[in-house]
């Protein structure tokens with residue numbers, strides 16, 4: 001009989017472990033899957049669900065209520081975690097009353113997108129309410145703005161040293177990231193026969209690695225940042241490893257000495273003609289900005305990582321809890337920036353919103369830079 005009791009105890013330990021630890025493993029598998037969707041992750045997920053349900057039934061049949069109570073707590077925790085992916089729109093702010101700011105873009109001004117790579121993710125990773133079955137090709141682009149007074153590059157995309165930059169990032173981040181680098185911005189400009197002396201500066205929406213990785217390749221070109229973002233570069237840990245590869249003397253600060261712009265309190269006009277205007281949009285990082293580019297025929301808002309998909313801006317949706325926790329430095333400030341930009345999008349649907357990583361945001365922007 002003691003032998004039989006030991007067998008019974010082992011079975012109970014196994015059931016308890018499955019019903020209690022299984023949900024924790026399922027949380028991890030879910031977190032990796034939404035960030036890096038792979039059919040191979042679905043196999044352990046389905047096995048875990050089946051094992052957890054089977055263990056629950058066995059615990060009830062055996063009337064092991066104490067173990068079952070712990071299992072219930074663990075599985076409720078799983079439910080709460082999954083609930084953080086469900087849509088929960090922020091309350092809208094007051095409608096924007098501002099009129100469209102004047103702009104006098106010069107003839108010949110144009111923009112081009114330089115695609116430097118893709119991250120394979122799901123919409124569930126991008127925003128609350130995004131579907132885990134919807135693939136999101138998170139593009140990593142630089143945008144060239146041609147201007148007679150000198151061109152600028154909005155962000156720099158992935159650079160040629162991205163592999164060594166990635167090695168300095170946490171293992172868990174690399175585990176949930178499936179990066180497919182392409183040609184760098186510097187390589188594309190060279191292949192197009194672009195005269196680099198025309199490139200006046202690189203303007204960062206923010207200093208995260210995926211926006212500045214290619215900046216060191218464009219040696220000597222000044223990199224424009226806000227004061228808070230400059231501090232963040234030195235203090236931002238692994239998220240700004242690429243930015244710390246930029247020669248510090250290349251970093252140039254600019255201030256928001258300009259007045260109110262589309263509901264944002266301050267602004268900076270880079271050419272003095274209203275064609276390229278940045279406004280502070282803190283939250284994702286301390287010195288994140290939105291860059292408005294106003295061509296004669298169309299207006300754009302390059303919103304950086306304020307949101308990852310345009311749908312998130314329309315639906316006033318934050319990133320899911322575990323993503324927000326890791327990547328948004330000040331979620332409360334981010335809510336304010338998001339709601340301000342939502343009001344702009346609602347009042348002026350003709351402005352094309354371009355989140356850095358949303359392929360649909362770049363619709364109609366040509367790829368190949370002209371000479």
Ligand SMILES: [Zn+2]
Pocket residue numbers: 206208284305
């Ligand atoms: Zn970012």
Ligand SMILES: [Zn+2]
Pocket residue numbers: 208210211305356357
């Ligand atoms: Zn980004």
